Amino acid sequence: MIKEVTTATFEEEVLSSDKPVLVDFNADWCGPCQMLKPTLDKLADELDNVKVVSVNIDREDDLAYKYSVSSIPCLVMFEGGNETRRSIGLKPRPELIKFING
Amino acid sequence: MYDIIIIGAGPAGLTAAIYARRASKSVLVLEALTYGGQIINTPSIANYPAAPDISGFEFATKVYEQAEALGAEFVYEKAADIQRSENGASFFVKTDENEYEGKAVIIAAGSVNRKLGLPNEEELVGRGVSYCATCDGAFYRGKRTAVAGGGNTALEDALYLADLAEKVYIVHRRDAFRGEETTVNALKQRPNVEFVLNSSVTKLCADKKLTGIEVTDKNTGETRELAVDGLFVAIGRVPSDIGFNVGTRDSGYIDAGEDCRTNVPGIFAAGDCREKEVRQLVTAAADGAVAATEAVRYIASLR
Ligand SMILES: Cc1cc2nc3c(=O)[nH]c(=O)nc-3n(C[C@H](O)[C@H](O)[C@H](O)COP(=O)(O)OP(=O)(O)OC[C@H]3O[C@@H](n4cnc5c(N)ncnc54)[C@H](O)[C@@H]3O)c2cc1C
Numbered sequence: 001m002i003k004e005v006t007t008a009t010f011e012e013e014v015l016s017s018d019k020p021v022l023v024d025f026n027a028d029w030c031g032p033c034q035m036l037k038p039t040l041d042k043l044a045d046e047l048d049n050v051k052v053v054s055v056n057i058d059r060e061d062d063l064a065y066k067y068s069v070s071s072i073p074c075l076v077m078f079e080g081g082n083e084t085r086r087s088i089g090l091k092p093r094p095e096l097i098k099f100i101n102g
Numbered sequence: 103m104y105d106i107i108i109i110g111a112g113p114a115g116l117t118a119a120i121y122a123r124r125a126s127k128s129v130l131v132l133e134a135l136t137y138g139g140q141i142i143n144t145p146s147i148a149n150y151p152a153a154p155d156i157s158g159f160e161f162a163t164k165v166y167e168q169a170e171a172l173g174a175e176f177v178y179e180k181a182a183d184i185q186r187s188e189n190g191a192s193f194f195v196k197t198d199e200n201e202y203e204g205k206a207v208i209i210a211a212g213s214v215n216r217k218l219g220l221p222n223e224e225e226l227v228g229r230g231v232s233y234c235a236t237c238d239g240a241f242y243r244g245k246r247t248a249v250a251g252g253g254n255t256a257l258e259d260a261l262y263l264a265d266l267a268e269k270v271y272i273v274h275r276r277d278a279f280r281g282e283e284t285t286v287n288a289l290k291q292r293p294n295v296e297f298v299l300n301s302s303v304t305k306l307c308a309d310k311k312l313t314g315i316e317v318t319d320k321n322t323g324e325t326r327e328l329a330v331d332g333l334f335v336a337i338g339r340v341p342s343d344i345g346f347n348v349g350t351r352d353s354g355y356i357d358a359g360e361d362c363r364t365n366v367p368g369i370f371a372a373g374d375c376r377e378k379e380v381r382q383l384v385t386a387a388a389d390g391a392v393a394a395t396e397a398v399r400y401i402a403s404l405r
Binding site: 029030031032034035064068069070071072074086088089090091092093 | 134135136138141142143144145157158159162178227228229230232237238241242311332
C-alpha cells in the first residue's frame with residue numbers, strides 16, 4: 001500500500017526522509033492516474049531503496065500549487081528534501097524504473 | 103504461433119480480441135503503454151450505447167477484463183515491425199525485446215495528439231503546455247490561458263476553460279471556425295474570451311515553465327506576445343507513428359475501407375489508425391469486430 005501524505009505530514013514523510021521519496025501527485029477523476037496505480041503499488045513493494053507516497057491534488061491543492069504541478073499523473077523524486085527530477089504522464093513500467101533509478 | 107496478433111489494446115484492439123477469442127482463435131495483444139488507449143483520459147463518456155455515464159478508465163477496464171476472461175494474452179511491448187514469413191503463411195511481429203509469429207495481424211494502434219512542432223514544446227508538457235483541457239484545466243483556475251486550434255475540440259476546450267480561467271485566448275490560423283456555430287456563439291458571450299484570428303503560435307516563451315506565447319498574424323506578419331500560464335493545443339490528431347509496411351493515405355492514416363483490409367492480405371487495420379470519417383469508441387469497436395471477423399475468414403482461406 002502506498003501511503004497518502006498531506007500538507008501536514010509532507011515535511012516528515014517526504015522532506016526529512018533518509019531515503020529518496022517518489023511522490024505520486026494524482027486525483028480520483030484522473031484515468032491515467034488510476035492506470036498507473038497498480039504499477040506503482042508493485043514497485044513500492046519491490047524497491048527497498050525508495051519510498052513511494054501519494055498526494056491527492058484535490059484534497060491537498062496547496063502541495064500541488066507549491067510544487068507547480070500542472071498535469072497529472074506527475075511523479076516527483078525528492079532526495080535530501082529537494083526535488084531532483086519529475087516525470088509527467090503515464091509511462092510503462094520499464095520507463096518508470098529508469099526514472100526512479102535516475 | 104498465434105492465430106491473430108493484435109497491435110494496440112485500445113477499444114478497437116480489445117474488441118477485436120473479444121471477437122477473435124469467441125471464434126476460438128488464439129490471440130496475442132501487444133500494447134506499448136497500458137490497455138485502454140486514449141479513452142482513459144476522459145472522466146466521462148456519454149455517447150456509448152447502453153453506457154450513458156461511465157468514466158474512460160472504467161470503460162477501458164471493463165473491455166480489457168472481458169477480453170482477458172475470454173483468454174486473450176497480453177504482452178506489454180511496442181510493435182516495431184511486421185514481416186511476412188518466407189512461405190507466406192504467417193507474419194513475424196518484432197518488438198524491441200521479442201519476435202512473435204501469427205497467421206494474421208490486426209493493427210489497432212490508434213491516434214495521438216498533433217503537436218505544434220515548436221522546439222521546446224516537449225519539455226514544457228506538464229509545465230504549461232497541455233493537449234487535454236478536461237484533464238489539466240483544473241490547474242489553471244484563475245490563471246491566463248490560450249487554446250490553439252479552431253475545430254470542435256478547441257472550441258469546447260475554450261468553453262470549459264472560460265468557466266475556470268481568468269482569461270482564454272483562442273488562437274486560430276483562419277478567420278472562421280470549423281467547429282459548431284453554437285459553441286462559437288457561446289464563446290462570444292464570455293467576457294474573458296478573446297479571439298486571436300488569422301494567427302498561429304510561433305514561439306513558446308518559458309522560464310522553467312510557460313510564461314507566454316508568441317503569435318504571428320499570417321496576413322500582416324506582425325508578432326505579439328500573450329502572457330499565459332497555460333496553452334492548450336487542440337489542433338487535431340495524427341495516426342500513431344507505426345512505420346509498418348502497409349499502405350497509407352496522404353493523411354498518414356492506414357488505407358483500409360470498412361472491411362478493414364489493408365493492401366497486404368492478412369494484415370488488417372481497425373479503429374482510429376484507419377482512414378475514416380468518424381473516430382469514436384463505437385466506430386473503433388465496430389472496426390474491431392469487422393477486422394477480427396475478416397482475419398478469421400483469411401485464416402480459413404489459408405488451408
Ligand atoms: C480526451 C478524449 C475524450 C474522448 N471522449 C470520447 C467520448 O466521449 N466518446 C467517444 O466515442 N470517443 C471519445 N474519444 C475518442 C476515442 O477515445 C477514440 O476514438 C478511441 O479510443 C479509438 O480507439 P482505438 O483502439 O482505435 O485507438 P486508441 O484508443 O488510440 O488505442 C491505441 C492503442 O495502441 C497502442 N499502440 C500504439 N502504437 C503501438 C505499437 N507500435 N505497439 C503496441 N501498441 C501500440 C497505444 O498505446 C494505445 O493503447 C475521446 C478521446 C480523447 C482523447
